[in-house]
Amino acid sequence: MDKKSKSTKRLQAAKEINRIVFEYYMECSQAKAKGIPVGWMPPMNGAIEIFYAMGLQPVFPENWSPVCAAFGLAPQNFEISENMGYSIDLCGYLRNIIGYVHGPIETSQCILGNLPVPDFLLSPGGGCVPVMKIFHALERRFPDAAVFRADLPQVALNDIQPHHIQYAVQEIQRLISFIEETTGRKMDYDKLEEAVALSDKACALWDEIMSYRRYIPTPFSAAEIGIMFVMVTRQGTRIAVDFLEKVLDELKDRVARKQGVIPEEKIRLFWDNIPLWYNLGLFNYFEEMNGVVVAETYSTAWSIRLDARDPIKALALKSLKSYPLVSCVSMDNRMDSIVKACKEYSIDGVIFHRNKSCLPITLGQMDIKRRLEEQLQIPSIIIDADHMDERNFFPAQFRNRADAFMEMLLAKRKATS
C-alpha cells in the first residue's frame, strides 16, 4: 500500500477522461492568447452555463486542486501556503490553490499548462467557509481582476421558499449585467437556453449512470469517479453530454452481459466523504479483496434538474441547491441520505473517510455510524486521511483497519450465503 497510487480503470469510455481533462486545461492556458476573457469561480453554481453561452473561459480553482494532487504537484503548493502562515488544518483545496497562485502560476509550466490569470472573479457568498476564503485570498492576489461578490442565502434544501428563489433570480441577472459590463460581450439568451438544456441533460445522464451502480454485480466503481470532471467543468456543453452518453451505453452493455467490475463481487461498499485524490488506487485495495465501492456521498452533488424554458430561474435554483446537496447538509438529511443509499445500493459495509481537512463533510460521522449499525445492522469503518494532503494518510494504519474490516465482512457474507 503506497501513499500515492492510481486506480485501475475498467470502462473504455472512462479512459477518455484524461483527454477531456487535458483539452480543458489546454483551452484554459490558451484563452488569453485567443482574446477570450477568463473568469475564476467556485464550482456547483449557475455561472458555468452563463460562461459557455457567452463564449468565456471558466476556471475552477477548487477543481485545480485535485488535479494538482493527482499529478503530485500539491506538496510544493502546500509548502508555499504554509510558509505564508496558513495552518495545515485548513482545507487542502484552500492551501493548495493559495500556494499555487503565489508560486507555480508565475514561475513554471506544469504538465497541463498553467491556469490563466483571471480577468474577473466570482466571489461566492455561500458554500462552506474555505470556499469563500479562497476567493477573498484570490481578490488580494489578483487586485486587477474585476470582482463580482455573489450574495445568496444559505438555505437547507427543504427550506427554500419563493422569496429565496426570487432573490437568487435577481442575483443571476446582476451577474449577467456584471459580466456584460466587464467583458463587453452581450448575453445571447438562445445560447443560454441551449446551455441550460445541455446541463439538464448531463445531470439526467449522471443520475442514470449512478442508478446503474445498483445492479449486482455493479458495472461501475468509485475507482472511475474521475468522470465527475465533466460535471464540474463542462456542464452546459455537448462535451459533457456526449461523454456521459458513451459511459451510459457501456454500462448498459455491461449490465446486459452481467459483467461486473471485478470477477467475483462479494462485498458492496459505500464511501462517505471526498476520495483521496492523490490515491484513487485505494479503491483497488477493496477490489482485490472482492469488495467494490458502489456508491459515495460526493456523487450526489450533481443530482439536480434544470428547466431550460426559464433558464434564469433554473440557474437561480441550481445556485441555491448545489451546496446543500453535499457540503452544507443538516445532520438529519445527511443521515437519511446515507441510510437511503445503503438500502438502494444493497450496501454491506460503509467506509467513513474522516477527512482531516474537510470538516463540513466529516461532522456527524459517529452518529451516522451508530444509526447504520442499529437500524440496518450495517457495519462500518473509520479511515483517517485527507482528500488532498498525503501527509495525513498512513498506509499501514489504513491497511490494519481495512484488513480487519474486510475479513469481518467476508466472514459475514460466507455465514449468510
Ligand code: SF4
Ligand atoms: S466542502 Fe470540504 S473540501 Fe470542499 S471546500 Fe469546503 S472544506 Fe474544502
